[in-house]
Amino acid sequence: MTLLAIDFGGTRVRAAAYDDAFRQLARAETPTRVEDGQAAVIARIIATAQQVLPIDDAPGAIGIAAPGALDSKTGTILHAKTLPGWQQVPLAALLSRAFDGAPTFIENDGNLGAVAEYRLGAGQGADPMLYMTISTGIGGGALIGGRLFSGWSGLAV
Numbered sequence: 001m002t003l004l005a006i007d008f009g010g011t012r013v014r015a016a017a018y019d020d021a022f023r024q025l026a027r028a029e030t031p032t033r034v035e036d037g038q039a040a041v042i043a044r045i046i047a048t049a050q051q052v053l054p055i056d057d058a059p060g061a062i063g064i065a066a067p068g069a070l071d072s073k074t075g076t077i078l079h080a081k082t083l084p085g086w087q088q089v090p091l092a093a094l095l096s097r098a099f100d101g102a103p104t105f106i107e108n109d110g111n112l113g114a115v116a117e118y119r120l121g122a123g124q125g126a127d128p129m130l131y132m133t134i135s136t137g138i139g140g141g142a143l144i145g146g147r148l149f150s151g152w153s154g155l156a157v
Contacts, residue, residue, distance in 0.1 A: 001060030004099070006049055009067045009109060010034055010082030010136035013045050017052040017059070026052040034083055041083070042091070046098045058100035065109040066091060067137055075106045082137040109133065111148055114141025 002025070003018040013032050017025040028051040032041055053059060068080025075092020077083070096104040114131035117123035123131065123143070132140040142149040 002053060002057055004049055004053065004059035004062045004102070005065075006045060006062065006095070007065040007109060008032060008041075008045055010080075013041075013048045015045075015049040015052045017054070025054070028052050038083075038085055038089065042094060046095065049095075049099070059102045062092075062095055062099060062102050062104040064091065064095065064104065064106040065112045066106055067109055067139065070106060070108055072105070072107050075104060077106075080137075108139065108141070110139030111141035111150070113139075114143055115148060118143045118146075 001020055003020075003022075005016045005018065007014045009032065011032055012029055014027070014029045016027040019025055028048050030044060030048050032044065034041060036044075049062075066077055066080070067082045068086070069078040070076060070080075071078060075090060077086050077089040077091050079087045092104040092106045096102055110131065110133050113133050114123070114129065117131050118126070118129050123129040127146065128142060128144040128149075130140065130142050132138070
């Protein structure tokens with residue numbers, strides 16, 4: 001089974017394919033070009049992801065790191081300052097449909113960065129652990145007791 005990872009924001013779209021042992025098979029990157037509008041950016045995300053998949057292979061699952069406030073349960077980007085006009089965008093459902101109904105999961109990129117550092121990077125052994133990302137936008141995540149802190153509303157507020 002091929003796993004598809006997508007990371008996108010106001011500057012770049014990145015995609016990578018992994019095998020069952022989490023070995024990277026392929027990676028691609030392209031500019032996001034948010035000024036082209038939401039439909040064009042979504043098409044660019046799909047095209048970038050297709051570049052990394054083996055021919056005639058649908059991913060077994062898709063994981064998306066996305067900017068802004070989002071509802072990870074519904075897979076919806078609520079709003080993102082780095083993506084003008086992106087409000088209530090059901091990105092997980094759109095990408096799932098584009099890839100033969102593959103199960104698709106979305107989480108804030110700052111939260112996923114925090115989890116990665118906690119599990120594999122400089123945050124190992126730190127509890128609580130705070131992570132900050134400063135890129136096109138500013139974000140972050142926190143782990144407390146080994147669990148991602150999302151706050152009472154799911155938006156860490």
